[in-house]
Amino acid sequence: MDVKTTCLGVLAMGESSGYEIRKHFEEGPFSHFAEGGFGSIYPALNRLTADGLIDCSEQAQEKRPDKKVYRINERGFAALLDALGKAPAEDRYKSDLLFILFFADHMSPERLEGLIDARIAFYDEKLAHMSVRGADICGAGGAGPDFVCGFGQAVYQTARDYLNDNKAALIDRVTARRETNAAE
Amino acid sequence: MDVKTTCLGVLAMGESSGYEIRKHFEEGPFSHFAEGGFGSIYPALNRLTADGLIDCSEQAQEKRPDKKVYRINERGFAALLDALGKAPAEDRYKSDLLFILFFADHMSPERLEGLIDARIAFYDEKLAHMSVRGADICGAGGAGPDFVCGFGQAVYQTARDYLNDNKAALIDRVTARRETNAAE
DNA sequence: CGTCGCATGTAACCAGTTACATGATTAA
DNA sequence: TTAATCATGTAACTGGTTACATGCGACG
Structure with a gap:
C-alpha cells in the first residue's frame, strides 16, 4: 500500500487536512501499520485530487494558517475498495x-x-x-x-x-x- | 541500518556468499528485523569490498556455479561496531x-x-x-x-x-x- | 520437459526521505 | 526568546525494488 492508498484510507474515516493525516499516521490506529511524512503526503493528496478521487475545500482559519480540507468521493471510495480487494503484500518489520x-x-x-x-x-x-x-x-x-x-x-x-x-x-x-x- | 551494515552483520557471524546472505535475510534470525534482495545485496557487497571492509575469495564448485565468499576484516568489524554504537532509528512496521x-x-x-x-x-x-x-x-x-x-x-x-x-x-x-x- | 535451487550481476525505475522555504501563534 | 504547534509545499537525493540477462544441475 502506497501513501496515496493510505491517505484514501484515512479520508474514508472522515475529512481531514494533510497535516491531520500525518497525525493519524503517527498517533492514531493507522500508526500501527502505516507511515508517511509531509514530503509524501502533500504530493499524494495533490495527485489524488488531480485524479478525481478526493475533493478539496480551502478553509480560512482565525489565528491559524489556512488549511485545505480533503474529502473522499465515490470514485475514491471505489478505488480504496479496489486496493483493499487485492492480495496484501507481506508485512515488513525493520528494527x-x-x-x-x-x-x-x-x-x-x-x-x-x-x-x-x-x-x-x-x-x-x-x-x-x-x-x-x-x-x-x-x-x-x-x-x-x-x-x-x-x-x-x-x-x-x-x-x-x-x-x-x-x-x-x-x-x-x-x-x-x-x-x-x-x-x- | 542500510543493507551494507546488515551485510556486515551477517558476515560478522561467519563468511558467506551474497546468495547465502539473502537466505539469512529471509530465513535466519536476521529475518525478524532486516531485509534485502539480490538487487541491493550484490552492489552492497561490491561496495564493501571496494571500501576495504570485507575480503572476497572466489571459489569454484563442482556441479554448481562459482561463488564468491566474503569475509569481514578488522576494518569492517570496526565499522560494524561503530554503526552499532549509534542511536537506533525507530522501528518501522508496515502491514x-x-x-x-x-x-x-x-x-x-x-x-x-x-x-x-x-x-x-x-x-x-x-x-x-x-x-x-x-x-x-x-x-x-x-x-x-x-x-x-x-x-x-x-x-x-x-x-x-x-x-x-x-x-x-x-x-x-x-x-x-x-x-x-x-x-x- | 518444466521448474526449482544454485549463483551473480546490471540498469532502469520509483517511492519515499531529507532538507529547505515560509510564517503566524502560543506556551515555557 | 526559544521552542513547539499549526500549516503547506518543493527539489534534490538516495536507497531499494523490479526486471532483465545468463546458465548448469537435479528432481519429478
Whole structure:
C-alpha cells in the first residue's frame, strides 16, 4: 500500500487536512501499520485530487494558517475498495534495536540497559495512549478498527513484557562473558 | 541500518556468499528485523569490498556455479561496531493485512476468514521453523541472538494467538452488520 | 520437459526521505 | 526568546525494488 492508498484510507474515516493525516499516521490506529511524512503526503493528496478521487475545500482559519480540507468521493471510495480487494503484500518489520541487540555480546551492559529501558518506556507510552484513546477512536469505528487496535495492543504488550522479563538475564550473560574475557 | 551494515552483520557471524546472505535475510534470525534482495545485496557487497571492509575469495564448485565468499576484516568489524554504537532509528512496521482488516466492515466474511487463516498458517510455519532452528542457530550464537530470537518468537506467538482468538468475533460482527444493512 | 535451487550481476525505475522555504501563534 | 504547534509545499537525493540477462544441475 502506497501513501496515496493510505491517505484514501484515512479520508474514508472522515475529512481531514494533510497535516491531520500525518497525525493519524503517527498517533492514531493507522500508526500501527502505516507511515508517511509531509514530503509524501502533500504530493499524494495533490495527485489524488488531480485524479478525481478526493475533493478539496480551502478553509480560512482565525489565528491559524489556512488549511485545505480533503474529502473522499465515490470514485475514491471505489478505488480504496479496489486496493483493499487485492492480495496484501507481506508485512515488513525493520528494527535497528533488534539488530543492535543481536550483537549484545559486543556491547557494554550499560548501553544495553539504556537501550532496553528506553524501549520499554516507549511501549508503555504507546500502551497508555491506546487504552485512553481506545474507546473513542477505535471503539466507535466498528469491528475492523477494534480488531486492529486489539492486535496492536496485544503485540506491544508482549514486546514490552519480553524486554522487561529478559533484560536482566541478557545483561547478566553479557557481563559474565565480559569478565571471562577480561580474566583470560 | 542500510543493507551494507546488515551485510556486515551477517558476515560478522561467519563468511558467506551474497546468495547465502539473502537466505539469512529471509530465513535466519536476521529475518525478524532486516531485509534485502539480490538487487541491493550484490552492489552492497561490491561496495564493501571496494571500501576495504570485507575480503572476497572466489571459489569454484563442482556441479554448481562459482561463488564468491566474503569475509569481514578488522576494518569492517570496526565499522560494524561503530554503526552499532549509534542511536537506533525507530522501528518501522508496515502491514497491508492490518490496513485491509481495519476496513473489515466493508469486506465479505469469506475474504476475512481466508486472509486471517492464511496469516495464522504463516505464523505457524515461522514458529515451527524457529523452534527447530532455535537451538543451533540462535543458541550457539550467544546472549544477543538468544534474546532476539526469543523476542521474535514471543511476538509471533502473540500475533498468531490474537488472530486465532479474535477471528470468530470479528467475522460475527461483520456478518451481523451486513445482515442489518441488508434488512434496511 | 518444466521448474526449482544454485549463483551473480546490471540498469532502469520509483517511492519515499531529507532538507529547505515560509510564517503566524502560543506556551515555557 | 526559544521552542513547539499549526500549516503547506518543493527539489534534490538516495536507497531499494523490479526486471532483465545468463546458465548448469537435479528432481519429478
